[in-house]
Structure formats: C-alpha cells, structure tokens
Amino acid sequence: MDLGIKGKRALVCASSKGLGRGCAEALAEAGVDLVLNARGAEALEETAQAIRETHGVEVTAVAADITTEEGRAQVLAASGEVDILVTNAGGPPPGLWSDWDREDFIKALDANMLTPIALMTALMPAMIEKGWGRVVNITSQSVKAPIPALGLSNAARTGLTGFVAGTARQVASKGVNINNLLPGSHATDRATALESAVSKAQGVSMDEAHSIRLQTIPSGRYGTIEEFGAMCAFLCSQHAGFIVGQNILLDGGQTNATI
Numbered sequence: 001m002d003l004g005i006k007g008k009r010a011l012v013c014a015s016s017k018g019l020g021r022g023c024a025e026a027l028a029e030a031g032v033d034l035v036l037n038a039r040g041a042e043a044l045e046e047t048a049q050a051i052r053e054t055h056g057v058e059v060t061a062v063a064a065d066i067t068t069e070e071g072r073a074q075v076l077a078a079s080g081e082v083d084i085l086v087t088n089a090g091g092p093p094p095g096l097w098s099d100w101d102r103e104d105f106i107k108a109l110d111a112n113m114l115t116p117i118a119l120m121t122a123l124m125p126a127m128i129e130k131g132w133g134r135v136v137n138i139t140s141q142s143v144k145a146p147i148p149a150l151g152l153s154n155a156a157r158t159g160l161t162g163f164v165a166g167t168a169r170q171v172a173s174k175g176v177n178i179n180n181l182l183p184g185s186h187a188t189d190r191a192t193a194l195e196s197a198v199s200k201a202q203g204v205s206m207d208e209a210h211s212i213r214l215q216t217i218p219s220g221r222y223g224t225i226e227e228f229g230a231m232c233a234f235l236c237s238q239h240a241g242f243i244v245g246q247n248i249l250l251d252g253g254q255t256n257a258t259i
C-alpha cells in the first residue's frame with residue numbers, strides 16, 4: 001500500500017532504539033525524511049546511518065534529552081517545521097504506590113505528559129497553517145488498564161490521553177490528526193528492564209520472569225518493533241485522515257476487555 005507521505009518530514013523522538021526506531025524505520029520506508037533523537041549520540045548516529053543507507057531518505061540526528069527544556073529547544077531548532085510528529089521518551093521506573101514523592105511524579109509528568117504536550121504545542125501551528133499534519137504519541141497499554149507496578153506511568157500517560165482527547169477534536173478540521181499508540185509487551189530494552197525488576201522482586205530468574213509475562217499474552221509472544229512501526233506509519237499516512245483522537249492498542253490481546 002502506498003502511504004502517500006513520500007517527501008514529508010517527521011520528527012521521531014527517542015528513536016535510536018526500540019519502538020521509536022521501529023516508527024522511524026517504517027516512516028523512512030514510506031519515503032519520509034527524518035529528524036531522529038535520543039540522548040546517546042553513538043547509537044543514535046548508528047541508527048541514522050543505517051536508515052540513510054537502507055531507505056535513502058534524509059536523516060538529521062539530534063543527541064539531546066527530549067524531557068528537558070534545553071533538549072527540546074535543540075531538537076526543535078534542528079527540526080524546523082515538520083509534517084509528522086511522533087512523541088516518545090523513556091518510561092518511568094516501576095515501584096509501589098508508597099515509594100513515590102512529589103519529585104518522582106513531577107519527573108514522570110515532565111517526561112510522559114508535558115514533553116509530548118510541549119512538542120505538539122510547538123509544532124502543530126505550522127501543520128495547521130499548511131492544512132495537514134499527523135501526530136502519534138507513544139503511550140502504553142497502562143492507559144486502558146492500569147499496571148500496578150507502574151503507577152507513575154499510569155498517572156502521567158492518562159493525563160496526556162485526556163489532553164489528546166480534547167485537542168485532537170479541536171485540530172481535526174485543520175487537517176491535523178492526533179492519535180495515541182499503546183504498546184503492550186514489545187521486545188525492547190524497556191521490556192528487559194521491567195523483567196529484570198520482576199525477577200528481583202519475585203526472586204525468580206530472568207527466563208522465569210519472561211515466561212510469567214508471556215503467559216499473560218494471548219498471542220503467546222512479544223510484539224516486534226516492526227509491527228509497531230507499521231501501525232505508526234499507517235496512522236501518519238494519507239489513509240488515516242478520518243482517525244481522530246484514538247487510542248490504538250498493540251498488545252497481542254493482553255488487555256482483557258471487550259472494547
């Protein structure tokens with residue numbers, strides 16, 4: 001399927017690895033020029049070069065922490081106007097409800113709610129001006145069903161989801177579509193880090209922690225970054241113009257709900 005976005009320009013945040021990289025690769029395959037971002041310069045440059053070589057698109061790499069004001073300023077200066085924005089950042093640490101103080105919440109809100117909002121606020125006016133834009137926020141299945149050990153994530157991402165629900169309906173008539181993509185369990189470094197936390201907390205091996213989690217996924221496996229990226233690219237495509245303010249779950253059936 002031709003996604004109809006060849007020659008568009010996208011900012012994909014937190015994209016040297018994992019789900020962000022999956023989105024960047026799929027957009028590049030559709031002919032989209034990219035601005036990529038991550039904190040670690042080395043992995044970021046390797047990813048940027050691999051995408052240039054494979055897909056022949058223009059790739060600008062900006063090593064910066066997207067959750068800080070300075071980092072965002074650097075990324076936005078290098079991006080200029082973009083047609084597509086994919087927001088993403090690392091997820092908050094796991095723990096117990098009684099572990100967290102105000103500072104922990106502020107950090108999580110900054111990373112997983114206020115950063116995507118700041119990026120949308122900065123980049124959507126130009127999309128509205130042009131009459132076309134796509135925003136995909138990478139959130140989590142925790143928005144549909146809470147993950148008890150990820151209270152910081154549950155809180156921050158639900159806040160972002162509320163903001164998107166209202167805002168998506170305000171900008172839809174301008175040709176700008178905002179949607180959220182909700183990963184379940186995907187085979188990335190983040191999944192390994194969470195398994196490591198389970199392994200320590202429950203006194204089980206990493207293999208056992210992995211198989212405990214697999215048993216909760218009807219598909220019987222983890223998702224891939226390629227599957228995730230393909231859905232992101234579709235949401236950024238010309239075909240997705242009637243999809244507004246949706247929360248699309250990619251979780252192999254793990255969230256046990258009728259709707």
Ligand code: NAP
Pocket residue numbers: 013014015016017018019020037038039040041043064065066067088089090091092138139140141182183184185186187188189190191
């Ligand atoms: P990952 O494999 O650990 O990759 C994270 C990517 O983001 C890396 O490129 C990392 O590079 C970059 N990054 C992290 N913090 C950043 C920051 N502050 N500024 C700029 N770049 C940053 O993680 P992932 O699995 O792709 O997860 C992506 C998001 O989805 C996270 O918020 C995660 O909580 C959420 N999620 C993931 C899953 C899953 O199963 N994988 C499930 C639900 C939700 P640097 O470290 O070099 O910055």
